Amino acid sequence: MSRILLVEDHDRLAQLMCKGLMAAGIAVDVVDRIDTAWAAVQQMSYQALVLDRGLPDGDGLILLQKVRNADLGVPCLVLTARDALHDRVEGLDAGADDYLPKPFAMDEMVARVRALLRRPVTFHSLDSCRGDLMLRPEAGALCCDDECVTLAPSELHIMQLLLDKHEEVVRRSALEAAAWGLSEAVTPNALDVALHRIRRKLLAIGSCQRIVNVKGLGYVLREDDASE
Structure with missing residues (x-):
C-alpha cells in the first residue's frame, strides 16, 4: 500500500480526505504544522506529499522548499484557497508537481494523488x-x-x-x-x-x-x- 503525508490543519477536511484516500488503497499520515511535517518527512520515505498552504506556523511552501533543498524527490500536490494565477505559478516554482484549488471534489483529489503515485521517482534510498x-x-x-x-x-x-x-x-x-x-x-x-x-x-x-x-x-x- 502506498503511504502519503497529508499536511492539513482543517480537521474535518483532513478526515474526509483520509477517508477518500484510504478507500482508494492509499495509507495516510496526517499532520497540521510545517515543523511536524518536516520531522515526518525526515523519518519516512513517503510516496507523495499533499500540502495545504495556509498552516498555523506559516505557508506550506516553506515546507516544500525545505524538501526540495534536501534533494527529496517525493511528488507534491499543493492544496490552497489561493487560486489566482500568480499563486499557482508560485507553488509550481517552489517545486509542486500539481496544484488543486479549494474547494475541490474528493474524487478529483484522489485521482490527482493516484496520478502522482504513478510517476517514477528516484529516491536517495x-x-x-x-x-x-x-x-x-x-x-x-x-x-x-x-x-x-x-x-x-x-x-x-x-x-x-x-x-x-x-x-x-x-x-x-x-x-x-x-x-x-x-x-x-x-x-x-x-x-x-x-x-x-x-x-x-x-x-x-x-x-x-x-x-x-x-x-x-x-x-x-x-x-x-x-x-x-
Whole structure:
C-alpha cells in the first residue's frame, strides 16, 4: 500500500480526505504544522506529499522548499484557497508537481494523488550502502557481497533508517514511525519482533554489521558489535 503525508490543519477536511484516500488503497499520515511535517518527512520515505498552504506556523511552501533543498524527490500536490494565477505559478516554482484549488471534489483529489503515485521517482534510498551492506529497495532485498535476503516492507524501512543514520543512535519511536507510519497503531513488541528478524537475516548473509540496543536511547547499526 502506498503511504502519503497529508499536511492539513482543517480537521474535518483532513478526515474526509483520509477517508477518500484510504478507500482508494492509499495509507495516510496526517499532520497540521510545517515543523511536524518536516520531522515526518525526515523519518519516512513517503510516496507523495499533499500540502495545504495556509498552516498555523506559516505557508506550506516553506515546507516544500525545505524538501526540495534536501534533494527529496517525493511528488507534491499543493492544496490552497489561493487560486489566482500568480499563486499557482508560485507553488509550481517552489517545486509542486500539481496544484488543486479549494474547494475541490474528493474524487478529483484522489485521482490527482493516484496520478502522482504513478510517476517514477528516484529516491536517495536506492543506493543505500554502508560497510559490507547494500540495501536494494526496489528488490526488497538486503545484500552482503553476493548473499541477499528478502526484507518485509517494515524491515526495509527500519534498515533504511539505520543505514542512513549509520553509527548514530536512532530512537525507538523513529524506527516505529519509519516502519509503520505515524498514525498506524502497532503492538508494543512489533519493533522487537522486526529487529529480531533483521538480526537473523544479517547473520544469514554473513554481514559484520550488527543492530545494537543502546539502553535508554535507541538502536544503532555498528560493525563488529554484538546485538542484545
